[in-house]
Amino acid sequence: MPKVLIADNLSPLAVEVFQQRGIEADVRTGLKPDELVAAAADYDGIAVRSASKVTAAVLEAGVTGKLRIVGRAGIGVDNIDVPAATRLGVVVMNTPGGNSVTTAEHAISLMLALARQIPEADRSTQAGKWEKSKFMGVELTGKTLGVIGCGNIGAIVADRAIGLRMKVVAYDPFLSPDRADDLGVEKVELDELLKRSDIVTLHVPLTDQTRGIIDAEALAKCKKGVRIINCARGGLVVEADLKAALDSGQVAGAALDVFEQEPAKENALFGTPNLVCTPHLGASTAEAQEKVAVQVAEQMADFLVSGAVSNAVNMPSLTAEDAKRLGPYMTLAEQLGSFAGQLTHSGLKGVRIEYEGQVASLNTRPLTQIALVGLLRPMLDSVNMVNAQELARQRDIDVAETKHERDCDYQTLLRVTVITERQERSVAGTLFGGTKPRLVSVKDIDLEAQLGPHMLYITNNDKPGAIADLSRTLAEAGINVATFNLGRAERGGEAIALIELDEPLPAAVLERVRALPQIKQAEPLSF
Structure with missing residues (x-):
């Protein structure tokens, strides 16, 4: 029976899915890094969210035992060493669709909160103040939203923004013109997006190409008073550059759900006016957590039971x-x-x-x-x-x-x-x-043959006696032939033979075959 380690908090439905598919599931959350390394070899699969780090050390320990798959309940796999997993032959899966609606809705919520200064107005009002004139917001209708990354989540954000009567421009090298038309967005280059957008929202993975995509240079290309939203990954925005732009007024406000270092209990941005922060809540709804838990369990079970591979990031x-x-x-x-x-x-x-x-x-x-x-x-x-x-x-x-x-x-x-x-x-x-x-x-050279466990591949001169000598040598050694298949390029030229044997060919017999006068090559093959 395959065994899976659930190393982070997942919906109990994940355990039910595994058990229904005949897979044993151990729930062991909160393991320290060395404890996860020690446990890895005992399991065929490891299921995580974002808390556990599946490092190269975990993977190397795992493949000494049974580890074949790591499943991420969510889209981001930056807590998994994917290059190491690929090198070691471990499948890495994620659930790209499970959090899409929830994360997109959170981005829209942050955009609305930022536009109307809702968090600050709430704190002021609950403190007994009544500062109507202090919290002058902006309408979203007619504003231009720049979506960086128009995949699953970005496309949903664009759809919701169009419903708010916003104009949407999108930068995504993989977005086709037809897909852009279907979404109702205008595909533009990054510099054009920065120049035209009133609000910029990020929905791309963290890679070498996207790291720091919103830095001082990018912010300087934006309209004065732009608003920045990041519900994707910490590291996409250079936080020091964003703080400087907020202080200078180049950026009118920012809403962040993700940070360069998490958990972000301390951050230079904290306390900056016109900043809305949440603790990586993009996927934190009951519906989303249940959905990704079931999805990752189903995907991992499919792989372990039938070899099916869904949403793998490395195969x-x-x-x-x-x-x-x-x-x-x-x-x-x-x-x-x-x-x-x-x-x-x-x-x-x-x-x-x-x-x-x-x-x-x-x-x-x-x-x-x-x-x-x-x-x-x-x-x-x-x-x-x-x-x-x-x-x-x-x-x-x-x-x-x-x-x-x-x-x-x-x-x-x-x-x-x-x-x-x-x-x-x-x-x-x-x-x-x-x-x-x-x-x-x-x-x-045409040659029809069925490949068996023990084969002998021969190339020889197409001369009389070549096959007779070969057959005699095998017979004298007591080697029984199951099938014998021949082909040649032309009469008197190069010929080939593919012979299925009932047993492996001993080295001494192979040397005698290679010594025959018309034999050019003799290679034992196994399948």
């Missing part, structure tokens, strides 16, 4: 339906990659994976990943679908994927071509009956 998604439909293709892709990898003995420079016919219309990203696993496994025992692409990148192995929907000799065809320091070699395969993997070509 292609693979739904349960995809896993079932792609199963035979994945077997074929791994076999082709393994075939090529076992025959590669010089420096690997690149790999090209081609899809033709029916397979070209499917989700091929998992197929590419599993083909890479097969290719690299003879060299790297620790490779899996999570880290295959990263391990290839680290070794300067160029990976190319090509789809051809053109007609081919088979209804579906996969071809793996490896480029080494010495040569280029391809191997291709198809599915017979839609489910049975078959090899159909090696080095552009």
Whole structure:
């Protein structure tokens, strides 16, 4: 039975989901960093929110045992060392949609509170003052809202702002013109957004590209009296620069739900006039917490039970339906990659994976990943679908994927071509009956073969007696042949044979085979 550690406070419904799927769930919140490291190896998965830090040390300890997946109940994964997880082959999942509405509503709430100075007016009124003239607000109707990041949350914020009769401009390199039209927003570059916006709201992850995106230089490009809202991630706004802009009046007000250092019990911004702060409440509604807890539990359970991958941040998604439909293709892709990898003995420079016919219309990203696993496994025992692409990148192995929907000799065809320091070699395969993997070509030589556990790959001169000598050598050694498949480029040229054996070929017999006069290459393969 798989085991999952719930390391942060999640809705009790998460435990119910795990148990219903036959997964044991231990709730152990508040673990200290060294305690989490010590516990990691005992679990197949770890579920967290934002409190627990899944560091490289936790992951390294985990993979010495059973750890295969880390699930984040929420969208941000900055408390998880994703590069380390990828290197170690651990899937990292988040729940990008679960907090979207709640976080968007919080951003809108902060915008309204900021525009009408509600927190300060509340404190003043409850202190027995009646300072109507002091709290002069601004209307949002007709104002321009600049949305930096128009993904799930940003799109909802834009929709709510349009409902308030605001104009919305958006900066997002991944936002297509058609999507912008559907949302009713105007897509602009960042400098244009800063120049035109009365209010700027941030809805992007914290990355090397977005860190400090609102700094002194950006604030100087804004209208005087702009208002800044951040419900996304601390670090997007340079807090020292924001304070200076608030003090100077360049920024009329700011509302922050996230901070560079959290928990933010002390901050240089605190006490600044026209500042509204909340303690990272964007996802803090009963509905959202229940939703993300159930969602992360379902996703983790799907992976542990059926291998389905949803909302992974470090590998292609693979739904349960995809896993079932792609199963035979994945077997074929791994076999082709393994075939090529076992025959590669010089420096690997690149790999090209081609899809033709029916397979070209499917989700091929998992197929590419599993083909890479097969290719690299003879060299790297620790490779899996999570880290295959990263391990290839680290070794300067160029990976190319090509789809051809053109007609081919088979209804579906996969071809793996490896480029080494010495040569280029391809191997291709198809599915017979839609489910049975078959090899159909090696080095552009037609050859039909089913791959079994113990195979012998031969290249030889196409001369009389070559096959007879090979058969005699195997027979004299007591090696039984299950299948024998032949192909050649042309008469008298290079020929290949792929032989399935009932048992592994002993090293001494292999040397005798290699010594035969017409044999150019003999390689034992296993699948």
